Amino acid sequence: MIILSICIALVYLVLIGGFAFGFDKVSEFFLNDAQPKTKFSIVVPFRNEAENLPRLLKSLNALNYPKHLFEVILVDDASEDNSIEIIKKLLDTFSQSENTRTYIHIIKNIRTSNSPKKDAIAAAIKHAKHEWIITTDADCIFSKFWLDSFDAFIQTKNPIGVVGPVTYLEEHVFLSRFQELDLLSLQGATIGAFGINKPFLCNGANFAYTKSVFNEVNGFEGNTNISSGDDIFLLEKIIKKYPKSVQYLKCEKAIVATKPQASWQALIQQRVRWAAKTSTYNNSFGKLVGITVFLMNLQVLLLPLFSVFGLFNIKIWVYILVIKLSIDFLLLYKTSAFFNQRRAFVSFLTSFSAYPFFSVYVAVLSLFKGYTWKGRAFKR
Numbered sequence: 001m002i003i004l005s006i007c008i009a010l011v012y013l014v015l016i017g018g019f020a021f022g023f024d025k026v027s028e029f030f031l032n033d034a035q036p037k038t039k040f041s042i043v044v045p046f047r048n049e050a051e052n053l054p055r056l057l058k059s060l061n062a063l064n065y066p067k068h069l070f071e072v073i074l075v076d077d078a079s080e081d082n083s084i085e086i087i088k089k090l091l092d093t094f095s096q097s098e099n100t101r102t103y104i105h106i107i108k109n110i111r112t113s114n115s116p117k118k119d120a121i122a123a124a125i126k127h128a129k130h131e132w133i134i135t136t137d138a139d140c141i142f143s144k145f146w147l148d149s150f151d152a153f154i155q156t157k158n159p160i161g162v163v164g165p166v167t168y169l170e171e172h173v174f175l176s177r178f179q180e181l182d183l184l185s186l187q188g189a190t191i192g193a194f195g196i197n198k199p200f201l202c203n204g205a206n207f208a209y210t211k212s213v214f215n216e217v218n219g220f221e222g223n224t225n226i227s228s229g230d231d232i233f234l235l236e237k238i239i240k241k242y243p244k245s246v247q248y249l250k251c252e253k254a255i256v257a258t259k260p261q262a263s264w265q266a267l268i269q270q271r272v273r274w275a276a277k278t279s280t281y282n283n284s285f286g287k288l289v290g291i292t293v294f295l296m297n298l299q300v301l302l303l304p305l306f307s308v309f310g311l312f313n314i315k316i317w318v319y320i321l322v323i324k325l326s327i328d329f330l331l332l333y334k335t336s337a338f339f340n341q342r343r344a345f346v347s348f349l350t351s352f353s354a355y356p357f358f359s360v361y362v363a364v365l366s367l368f369k370g371y372t373w374k375g376r377a378f379k380r
Contacts, residue, residue, distance in 0.1 A: 002316060005299050009320045012296040015289055016327040019188055022195025023334050029251040031152055038151040040070040041128035045120035047077040047374040049138035050086050056138055057090045065147035067103050073127055075120040077109040113224035121230055122219055125211055134208040139259045149254035150208055160213045161238050161246035164206030167339045168260045177347040179260040188335035194248040199239060200286035204231035206256040213238055227378045229277040236282050268362060273373055275366035294363050297356040
């Protein structure tokens with residue numbers, strides 16, 4: 001048992017250390033003076049987002065990018081609130097104040113599978129006028145130079161897919177800081193994996209790709225039975241065909257901010273939804289990372305119990321804990337510097353202590369139970 005535990009800790013150290021190393025290998029991208037020319041179709045699926053849509057639309061309307069070079073496609077996924085009325089009122093306001101043609105469109109979702117969000121994105125892409133698609137969520141806000149960053153990056157690097165940075169809006173409560181640190185760890189792993197040429201993560205709140213490559217890999221075909229995963233499964237398919245043509249946009253102006261979950265129950269439901277798709281990953285490196293992280297958190301919980309019954313040396317558990325604490329801190333520190341969220345470290349030790357319980361609980365729950373999402377129940 002001691003040898004196995006040490007081996008798990010060493011693999012974890014190498015993987016997270018590799019991400020920390022890879023994080024620095026991805027160069028930060030800065031805006032240049034290139035003339036904007038890339039045309040974008042921004043896709044926003046929504047369901048019952050009356051609370052968030054005003055902020056989203058105001059943020060999109062405030063973008064610095066020339067409005068004739070982008071469109072916004074809002075896909076209504078059978079909303080049961082007054083989302084549509086809110087959108088129409090805001091669009092009237094924008095049109096009157098700017099005296100310009102409307103560049104924001106509303107379409108209805110066309111359900112063809114078990115995944116409402118994938119259906120919504122696919123429907124929007126069929127409707128899209130432009131070659132570059134950017135997906136985001138209804139609870140997001142953007143820097144006014146968001147599209148400028150993508151345009152300059154595309155003109156400079158000539159990719160067919162771009163993974164962008166995502167963070168949480170800061171709220172000064174423990175639940176929010178816990179989520180910030182959790183998302184920072186995911187973003188650190190995302191960036192670091194690109195840095196070591198092993199990309200396996202992305203976030204659909206800030207993910208761009210060409211319509212051509214989406215059609216070439218047959219979109220979401222092959223995983224429409226899984227309700228989530230509109231981002232990661234598509235990333236897997238594109239990378240498999242074009243390993244070097246999807247890149248990470250490490251640019252402060254490209255950061256998209258989204259709202260943290262408002263309660264622990266909502267957070268658990270969200271993470272169960274995320275975890276439910278991991279067993280169907282096709283990326284072997286991603287599977288290795290997921291299994292290693294789970295085993296590391298599991299042994300952090302179980303080894304002290306084993307030591308009580310004389311089955312494990314508690315000193316070795318302390319060494320393992322120190323390894324985890326140190327390497328987690330290194331990756332989070334690098335990532336928080338880029339996102340300018342070091343204030344979340346106020347809750348680092350508390351979150352570090354709570355995370356193994358949270359992580360293992362979510363992982364086990366995802367194996368046996370379904371989840372609710374946007375007022376709908378999804379079975380395991």
